[in-house]
Ligand SMILES: Nc1ncnc2c1ncn2[C@@H]1O[C@H](COP(=O)(O)OP(=O)(O)OP(=O)(O)O)[C@@H](O)[C@H]1O
């Protein structure tokens with residue numbers, strides 16, 4: 001069997017199929033990541049609470065969602081929750097007024113990915129907060145700042161330096177993890193590739209095609225990430241940042257960012 | 263207050279002789295007694311760090327706390343703005359119990375929001391400066407006035423500039439802490455605390471983390487503050503400062519105040535054995 005370049009190009013430029021799939025992938029990744037950051041922040045702050053119940057809930061959340069496969073979480077949410085709810089289907093094929101792209105499967109996958117991500121973000125944010133010298137919070141308090149102001153204006157902005165690099169890696173990973181949504185019929189990149197070779201019996205070309213699209217998305221994100229990290233370095237006397245290519249070539253799931261001193 | 267005489271740590275830094283003018287004059291404490299600590303006891307686990315500590319600080323007084331390492335000096339002044347809890351005793355600042363409410367003779371910790379309000383009147387300067395590294399010198403100074411006191415940005419910037427100028431850092435407004443020397447950082451930290459117009463300033467070994475050549479410029483600012491009538495509690499190992507600026511010297515040892523006297527009496531006729539051996543070591 002030979003690699004069919006014509007088939008690759010034909011698949012990759014079949015815009016009426018590819019563009020919605022790309023949009024679905026990116027939208028799902030962004031929404032899930034935003035949800036993950038929000039939940040992670042809440043869980044990280046709850047984890048610092050003196051209230052044992054609040055603290056406990058946060059710990060259990062992180063324990064469960066980091067301790068089970070995200071694929072299983074997606075399936076449980078999509079197939080399990082409707083069972084629990086009896087007759088009501090929270091994930092219908094379409095939501096009437098919403099664009100067709102945002103159907104029940106899309107919502108279920110995004111929620112599951114976001115809730116799962118929240119557990120990881122919680123740990124990342126927690127580590128970020130802990131990385132800030134305790135003297136910072138004390139100085140803020142000594143100036144009469146409330147705990148809330150101390151956290152939002154003094155501690156979190158400094159924690160960002162430690163949070164942003166792994167957050168960038170999380171999003172890089174999220175762009176790829178959205179591929180799991182294909183198992184519950186979300187029409188993202190993997191799904192359209194599968195649909196293509198179901199008809200052509202040529203799996204190689206569409207799989208290479210979507211790989212190139214994933215690579216393009218993560219590369220663009222890498223550029224954006226470098227910019228964001230530079231922004232959060234303001235005032236911090238730190239060593240030379242890792243260059244773009246060393247970052248691209250060293251990126252891996254959960255691995256600490258290779259450049260700079262932290 | 264004594265006029266400054268020659269001191270060990272010289273400095274070229276120009277400190278204004280109207281430092282407090284930048285914040286509209288000496289902030290007036292509400293009463294004649296600014297700090298009233300009675301029989302304060304504190305434990306860290308089994309360690310009895312503060313034992314029946316009682317101390318009164320009157321308006322415009324400069325009280326210097328001396329003592330060997332581990333004697334509880336830092337712990338005590340951190341209790342004065344409730345960065346540390348106490349287990350027994352009472353600390354009143356500006357006539358109000360700090361950090362606690364008294365309910366049926368028992369201390370109940372106050373809400374953070376209430377404690378925050380009380381801390382607005384108490385400036386603190388730390389050994390390690392603790393400037394906010396993500397903010398410039400000027401931003402460090404205006405942060406609390408704008409965020410806590412609700413002061414307008416323009417007014418805060420003007421006051422911040424005036425404070426910087428008076429501690430000799432007029433041209434460092436836009437510098438980040440990482441771009442400043444230790445002495446410069448500590449002067450910004452003092453200006454930051456002053457910007458809240460506090461009735462009381464607490465200093466915890468403000469020159470201990472500095473290179474010797476920078477100690478003078480920070481001490482100069484503190485002396486000027488004292489001269490202009492700021493009420494201060496200063497933990498320091500700078501005997502020259504204690505002698506020259508202190509109205510009273512307090513000696514702590516193993517969690518207790520063992521001696522309290524005017525600088526003249528303290529340095530020339532110490533009564534307590536611990537004080538004598540401490541002075542013998544340090545002078
Ligand atoms: N957070 C803490 N937990 C437990 N023990 C502590 C804590 N902070 C201080 N201590 C102990 O309390 C005692 C008093 O400490 P403190 O820092 O008040 O001493 P100090 O007089 O300021 O000493 P130094 O001159 O070295 O600064 C020491 O034995 C110290 O080890």
Ligand SMILES: [Mg+2]
Pocket residue numbers: 335336337466467
């Ligand atoms: Mg100390």
